[in-house]
Amino acid sequence: MKFDLDQNILAQISGPEDLRELSPDQLPLLASQLREFIIDIVSTKEGHLGASLGVVELTIALHYIFNTPEDRLVWDVGHQAYGHKILTGRKEIFNTNRQLGGISGFPKRTESVFDHFGTGHSSTSISAILGMALAAKLRGEKERDHIAVIGDASIASGMAFEGLNHAGVTDANVLIVLNDNAIGIDPSVGALKKYLTNVKKGTAKDENIFECLNFNYIGPVDGHDLQALLAALGRLKEIKGPRLLHIITTKGKGLQKAEENQVAYHAPGKFDKETGKILKSGRSDLPPKYQDVFGHTIVELAWENKKIIGITPAMPTGSSLKYMMEEIPDRAFDVGIAEQHAVTLAAGMATEGLIPFCNIYSTFLQRAYDQLIHDVALQNLPVIFCLDRAGIVGQDGPTHHGVFDLAYLRCIPNLVIFSPMNEMELRDMMYTAQTGLDRPLAIRYPRGRGVNLNWRNSFNKIAIGSSEELRKGEGVAILSIGHIGNTVKEVIEELDNEQNPGHYNMRFVKPLDEKQLHYIFDRYKHIITVEDGCKTGGFGSAVLEFAATHNYKNNIEVYGIPDHFVEHGQVSELHQRAGIDPESLKNAITKTRYANP
Template sequence: MPKTLLSTINSPNDLKRLAQEQLPQLAQEIRSFIITIVATKEGHLGASLGVVELTIALHYVFNTPIDNLIWDVGHQAYGHKILTGRKDVFETNRQLNGISGFPKIDESIYDAFGTGHSSTSISAILGMAIAANIKGDITKNHIAVIGDASIASGMAFEGLNHGGVTNANVLIILNDNAIGIDPSVGALKKYLTNVKKGTAKDENIFECLNFNYTGPIDGHNINDLIKELKRLQNIKGPKLLHVITTKGKGLKQAEENQVTYHAPGKFNKTTGDLIPKNNLVQAPKYQDVFGHTIVELALNNKNIVGITPAMPTGSSLKYMMEKIPDRAFDVGIAEQHAVTLAAGMVKEGLIPFCNIYSTFLQRAYDQVIHDVALQNLPVIFCLDRAGLVGQDGATHHGIYDIAFLRCIPNLIIFAPLNEIELRNIMYTAQLGLKHPIAIRYPRGRGENVDWKKKFKKINIGSSQELKKGTKIAVISTGTIGNLVSKVINDLDSNTEIGHYSMPFIKPLDTNRLKSICTNYEAIISIEDGCISGGFGSAISEFVLDNTYKNTIKILGVPDVFIEHGSLEELHKIAKIDYTTIKKSINELRLS
């Protein structure tokens, strides 16, 4: 079997030894390598396939890692990882103790900056370039690759606004493929489309921001890329290269169905066809419960609107966008804008359901406090992907929302036990709450196949006694309560153990807590969020404030960053798995 070009490359120095005419063959081999592994190991596919030629050209021209190179967002960095010494371990991508699906500064010297969330690259690369100027290193290059969806974010524009009035040696490469995870939206998308068609107005937006603009050029023509990068290498100051690529390039299905093949799951590496999953009747995904329920509610309440920052498919707001398009809004990668937009809508009598992944709400914290809670505007936040999310790892785990929201006045926090409770709290919220509410629910499927029940109003601050006991009270919040019920039911002798579901993390059911503290010796709290400042902390504060003497044990995610792996593996690491919960209960029983 003939030796491949890729087999000879373990670093960019090896890449530079190839003749330029060999690079198209290398691009084909890298695409085949990515497709072969992602087909069975899963992961992000389309974004990295689209930038193979650009990845090769950047490492061929520039002196990485001396020259800094940042990928924004890191979905598109697979080729970069393969060319920078991680080819032999690439099959461990996103698996426990394997390499990350995103660039990480502690994984490789070639990863200049960690990028799991979007739109951070321009600010980071500008900071590095300014630092180089201050240190007198004027020969070093600083390159950021950012997509057309990411560059529309406010933070990216803040970086461009600053960068244009500096003499920093930065090169921003705009990877324009007209899609992020879902198709790009907004006025900037229309502008870039006009640029590609040659119908844009005479003034160029990036030149107006004092960037030396070049393009658009074909991002799959490796010779043109290398020629232009070599030219730009010798031009100082802020520069922007506009590159046109096709997401999913090299795999027909990924090019034609770019949303699905962003992260397609397992597929046939030869045909590209998705491998069908079993046809067993399953409980719905929580995101679909949200998506179908908001449509059901909105058809009966003309004031309901839906908002998502760039995740209509991932959040399932797509169902409302299809059926009631004039009341469903994808605002692009703009979480801050999404929150304050919702606040403005509430002020004028609308009822916005603002659906944001838990990890991305972190990006709009000031808006939650200043624009919503401080003014006590009843925005309904639906926080998808709350808790540990699995193989996307530390940048995407939604484990901090309870802690960072619990300290905000006026804000209600609710974590449903199951999809029926999710439906009912959505129904309750649109009836006319006097305060904003955050409803957090996990990635993945629920508990009930028959979930579309008649709506019931939930009393704010209420809880449920799932099982009465005599000695130990286990208090859970959210869907992890289903695992707790299984543990308790499986114990041989469990008359001592009570189980209480408290979906309202704020306000707590204080009457229920008083009864628990009076009638039980010990309390175990459990949550799929961080222990520090979380639900268990709230229980402990109540016990302390009311001078109860109960023994308390808090189970939740410890004060460390949990990396990537399967949900089962990560729950075990966090010690909120079946075995650890059972062990914790038994230890208290025997004490």
């Protein structure tokens, strides 16, 4: 391909085969244009910014040296992969990134032959790429290469170490690129981070941990020096077996404010592409985010109760445990991307009489399911799980929607499951939990804001397994769980006076308020359950089981997330597709015609 060097180079590249026609000294200009392209799109469409800016040179070098897609390439975590997507045929549609019907914000196998493995959660790349490499070896494809790009925060996870441990005793063609930028979403933590820092400073002990694991190691290399990257990757390409390239990068590289404030610019929302200034709504009259209600409340409780401990696996900012880490640092722990460890650490603390609040995103608790059962519930230890980002989360898509928690938690003995309708119920349940609960508890709440400006209520205990009659009605009763009850409440208020549904905030999925349910089933002919979670096995299923057990014949309709993975898009768009938006719920209530028992 002949390039017109007077024109934008990136605009002339439709795939890596075009990229490889450039000379090495033309690649820095391409890097500059790629970085500018990412900034242009993300500044208006939103998305993950800092991580992809930090690997622009690496992305170009990998596709330049290796024969992708024949050589396999896995990005861990996938929010590093914007440059990869742009260079592999998705430049023209990159403005649809994370939009409903557009391309995913993460690598996705069904989207491109260049996306060899879907990566939304962290630390999966080494195991996946080793599986591909061993498959190639078994088929006799000896020349194919296999590359995993993993961040320093992700490589500290247990699963990454399991992959390293196995890969080091194979002769599979695996190249691990360790992108060392000292930060995941929040700053990296732990002993491995200290070790990598010492490597960069030249003060590490004599033995290299990766060489001890039988990897051919090169590094540290400046990850923004294209010529150094090309030389290192070219050398490693000629070596077979397990290899590791250690590169040093700056998250947010090329946008000054993103380099200066790497936490805020991980996913900054809309910003001015010229100045980098994040564009805020300017409104101060909005209810708080649920995560902040949690963060401020645990601090308030912890000052009064010295047994309270806060734990999060690498999400102190996203979960707002940062407030406790700032005010009471000796009792707040960021354990890194290690959900399994976080849960069992909390269990160990509970055996000694402490009161651990283990704050994990709903979708990430999936990674610690055995620990939840074996180490907490089986021993009936009073660990308090605060599950942020429950329900539909929006543009991060199916890897991050927290829609399975009610179903996967409900089958576990000893576990109490609570979902607050508003900020005050979240505070009250946190207060209740630390006053002598004798079993584990999961409190699940959504991403985003609550509904009350005056939310700092005085604390009140909530009786375990109790619900609340919000509105007595006739004919039809709506049973809601969690924040979506506010949508139900608004829909009911918009109905005309002839339509008179009852509304019940059930609060607990386990144990159910059976006394209230008997009353509801005796009073109403039609029952509608509403949840921001999967219908299969969730809250509605629990109500159906109750009805079957007690031989009730009422008409029951379950509204929630259908039995398929939900794509990315705005929360309101995805609620509409699932049939739990205001208009769908209004139609559901209306169509019953409020037939009286």
